[in-house]
Amino acid sequence: MNIQTAKILDGKALADKIQQELSETISKLQSKIGRSPGLAVLMVGDNPASAAYVRNKEKSCAKVGITSFGKHFPTETSQTELEEVIAQLNADDQVDGILVQLPLPNHLDAVSLLHQIAPDKDADGLHPVNLGRLVRGETGLRSCTPAGVMRLLAEYRIPLQGKKAVVVGRSILVGKPMALMLLAANATVTIAHSKTQDLQDITKDADILIAATGIPGMINAQMVKPGAVVVDVGINRVTDSNGKSRLVGDVQFEAIANVAEYITPVPGGIGPMTVAMLLQNTVSSYLQTTGN
Numbered sequence: 001m002n003i004q005t006a007k008i009l010d011g012k013a014l015a016d017k018i019q020q021e022l023s024e025t026i027s028k029l030q031s032k033i034g035r036s037p038g039l040a041v042l043m044v045g046d047n048p049a050s051a052a053y054v055r056n057k058e059k060s061c062a063k064v065g066i067t068s069f070g071k072h073f074p075t076e077t078s079q080t081e082l083e084e085v086i087a088q089l090n091a092d093d094q095v096d097g098i099l100v101q102l103p104l105p106n107h108l109d110a111v112s113l114l115h116q117i118a119p120d121k122d123a124d125g126l127h128p129v130n131l132g133r134l135v136r137g138e139t140g141l142r143s144c145t146p147a148g149v150m151r152l153l154a155e156y157r158i159p160l161q162g163k164k165a166v167v168v169g170r171s172i173l174v175g176k177p178m179a180l181m182l183l184a185a186n187a188t189v190t191i192a193h194s195k196t197q198d199l200q201d202i203t204k205d206a207d208i209l210i211a212a213t214g215i216p217g218m219i220n221a222q223m224v225k226p227g228a229v230v231v232d233v234g235i236n237r238v239t240d241s242n243g244k245s246r247l248v249g250d251v252q253f254e255a256i257a258n259v260a261e262y263i264t265p266v267p268g269g270i271g272p273m274t275v276a277m278l279l280q281n282t283v284s285s286y287l288q289t290t291g292n
Helices: 012-031 048-064 079-091 110-114 127-134 144-155 177-186 198-204 270-291
Strands: 038-044 072-075 097-100 164-168 188-194 206-209 228-232 238-240 245-248
Touching: 012 048, 012 144, 012 270, 038 270, 048 270, 072 079, 072 188, 072 238, 079 097, 079 110, 097 110, 097 144, 097 270, 110 144, 127 177, 144 177, 144 228, 144 270, 164 177, 164 198, 177 188
Parallel strands: 038 072, 038 097, 164 188, 164 206, 206 228
Antiparallel strands: 238 245
């Protein structure tokens, strides 16, 4: 029997610590500023996974002292109605962060809605202005999931400078901003994806391997260099032959835990960090708008 050798990068424990710190910051500043930070999460329709995510975000907001201005819209809500709501929230001094929960019903244009959010209230860090700031190395709100990965690596003092980092996945949500953040930390970065030839040769060379493909168990132990740091961004719900469903990542955890030096679990790894960075972005925006 193989013994797990990899140390766990515990995103849940770090997320709890960050929430505690944010809670202290808010309670110190609230009376001075005269209000608490505000986050508006807009959800359209009744996708059960989205509803669970939104509840989780609102619960986390309540825990640290962020006011939720969440709005839930029926599936048939029009693009114009949502644009009007975003315009109102942009102008509302009580609201520091705005987020549109994806996916949206097919008749809505998510990209166009994202463009309507004021960049300094873009809690998800996905507005073109914020992505541009990331490319240029300027301060701005950062995409939550990759920012969560960077914060977790920093917490465990994992050196990035000069290391070979491979990001598997090139989405605008994770892959692209992830590569830019690693580059900013002086790693040597390769982006791989579904069209990459000889993927195993590339991943096997990585000191730090980030999997963000949305394909359950795509990364196997043969694809990992012994002693590598493996970060699993994937959250996939799979159903076994008995009809029981569970969450798994993009990497084959049990097998890779015998090869890697560090690994993130699913659940309990990057998921909680994403929510923590969303709260962090909201508080950063709050401090910015109130001049603290």
